[in-house]
Amino acid sequence: MIEQIKDVLGSLGIELYCIVESVQESIECFFIRKKLDLKRGTDLTDYSVTVFCPFEKDGQKMLGSSVLNLHPGMEVEELKEVLQKAYEAAALVCNPYYELNKGTKEEAVLADSTFAGKSLEENTKQMVAALYEADVFEDTFINSAEIFATHTVRHIVNACAVDVSYETYQVSGEYVVQCTTPQDVETYHTFSYRDANVQTLRKEVEEAITITRERAKAQNPPKAGDYTILLSGKHINTLLRYYVERSKTGMVYQKFSNYEIDALVQGQEIQKDALTMYLKAKEPYSAEGIPMKDRLLLQDGTLKTLHGGIRFASYLGVEPTGEYSSIEVMAGSQTVEELKASPYLYIASFSDFQMDEFSGYFGGEIRLAFLYDGKSVTPVTGGSINGSILEAQKHMTFSKELYCCEQYEGPYMVRIENVAVAGLQE
């Protein structure tokens, strides 16, 4: 259908465009306890088309754009109608001019994945087996799970000769672990793999079972006050997203961020670990067909890359990088044992840990935390934390031990001082 779309664009005189074709098949399984509640299959083909309209306004060169979805089987007359409407809309969008990404026709990039070469059913079965392998206890078990195995082939072409395609395999999902004693509680977990990491998934479920057992023992919130807190794993990813978001070209161009290359964005008062962080390319091309590669984002707290698509990069005069969803952070200065040597509140599970990239505030309700008062460790639940990265970044100490998931590779644990905790009143 790409050729048909190009023909219609040509017949309408629309010279600038970008077409993304996505062909995806999936197998989806939904479990309640150890029973398959529903199996689903999908076969979907989608076309996302961006049309661009160059024009002048008040003597300034502009390039408006408008995105639309085209559906398989659309007739030529309908294609003409919707593309013409999108072009007219693009002519209303007064954004300064920029050049589209230029490229050439490249060989299709095949997925370098251990899922490749097997059916989606086989991939699903393998990961379902890994998911349920550790589910062997009477009182703590997987309450429910959803698993999605996908194979996607994406093809990107634009008016400036970009013609690239690549395939991806992914198995992702979520599961809820329930523990019934001494109280009935649950914890929620997600996973996503581009390879058949069965051992990792099995280990994650084992850890989830342990966490849920601890959650069942926790009765009360901590007392309200300021604490030294510990965060781990995916929560560190959420915390550090602040730097990823603030260094986006779109945020900088729109003045929501004052980040500049070579600025010490972690602040002038770093008393503990300085951050070194990479943006990790998980796919060979961006949605605009920009070749993706790993890039140094922060070196010892100093910004080294502004990242984003063609438009805002062009406005700022920096290299377009494409959009990133994953980061790698270098190991910290202390072991987990050292981080846990003095009193702390280790929040192992939130209901929903959030970072506001505008204000820098982070917070969430505590589902499970371990309170160490210097003598003993007590599991606690309830209350919340509310902190600011602008303060926290002065005194963050990261672990030497590492953790890895789809969107984050880096220290397993971070220690942050003086974070406000809402809990029991004295």
Add this chain to the structure above:
Amino acid sequence: MKVQESVFIQKKKPLLVKLLDRLLECYPYVSILAMDSKTRDFMVSKRNMRVGENVRGTSRGFVARVSDGKYYTEYSFNQVSEEILDKICNRIKELVESSNCVLPEGLKQQEYQVPLEETMTFTGSTEYELDPEEMGDDAILAHLNNIKEKGLAVSDQILDCQVACSYQKYTKLFLSKEKTMEQSVMWMSGALFFSAARGEEIKDYYMPYSTLGGAEMLAKMELDVRTCAEVTLELLKSAPMIPGEYDCVCTPDVTGMIVHEAFGHGVEMDMFVKKRALAEEYIGEYVASKLVTMHDGASAASEVATYFFDDEGTMAHDTIVIEEGILKQGISDLQSALVLQTQPTGNGRRESFRRKAYTRMTNTFFEGGSDTVEEMIASIDYGFLLENPRSGMEDPKNWGIQCMVNIAREIRDGKLTGKVFSPIVLTGYVPDLLKSISMMSKEVVLCGSGMCGKGYKEWVKVSDGGPYIKAKIRLG
């Protein structure tokens, strides 16, 4: 004016009926849902502008659900023609027959009854005053630009004024052996989003709008520009919250977030099936103050989540979830109702034809009371007026609350002091909060500018709201 049905759906209907008949030759239960949905987004700000279709909200395709008498299987697809009908039937057959292939040793399939259906033929459309397509992209953008310019003119301290709106126009066709149902719906929503800088920190304030209808909503947006800008500037003077439990007055939008996140998710009955919802054990019990009566339903209000039938062919309901403090019943999709042997309540919703149906909220709200806002504030020695909800997360199993709010206005000796705190995390135990509700205003306001997820996915349009409420809440 009534929303017109999709030409695409009308064209494909005979073919879909043929597909249904072919599948009914093999399976005792078959349903097909066809959707044609167009969502258009508009956004203007100081240095950015966007017009186009919303990728998630614009879709056209089909989902077939079959039961072989024991097990359910679904197939989502977005191509159908006479030439590929055999291929579609064969793919569904493969999926049904290979269900066991994905199961390692020790796992089985859940058996279900085939749903009993009543014969139903239905056609309906919602109404609007001004069609945004007829109004045109240029007129909509001009309107938004005008609001933006007014917003930026309020003060040099305003970093940006982003003005956005979206509309969705969709037609759904549900076919099964006994049912032929068609509906066409349009909603529109919008937002003003102001920001101002305090050093590196960007403070922002957001005002939402929504309507079951069309571009008539846009006129409301310009009325609040100055207020929205002024509150953003107030936030530059905000202090971090001092954690504690306080007497609070919640604005209707904060009430709506509490209704939706803290309690609504917990009465979604697919959670009862999984034994994930504490609410199941409290049916018939007091879970809230006697002042509280809570509704959910696509026909309970005229808002963005209003429809005539759900994505499983069940007619819309107005479900009274809590009546004068007593939990009466949950809300349910079809499959959960089969397990629980209850009646479905018209809450089986899909993000799109691409996704599974779950039990989902629609328009969810508390009924109003008899107090005035002034009386509520005057009754507080020390506490806060909570405004501008940001996000929340459900905890149906343990009834924990996590809601994020942008502003807490200090109340001392029955009066607002002018001091503001931001941001705020609301936590606590749901029944404790609901039982502490001691006053409610008369006026009920619903809004549905955002989307609701199940966990972190499956986004559907919902509205929520209620009156101003006074309650005791832990803030952090």
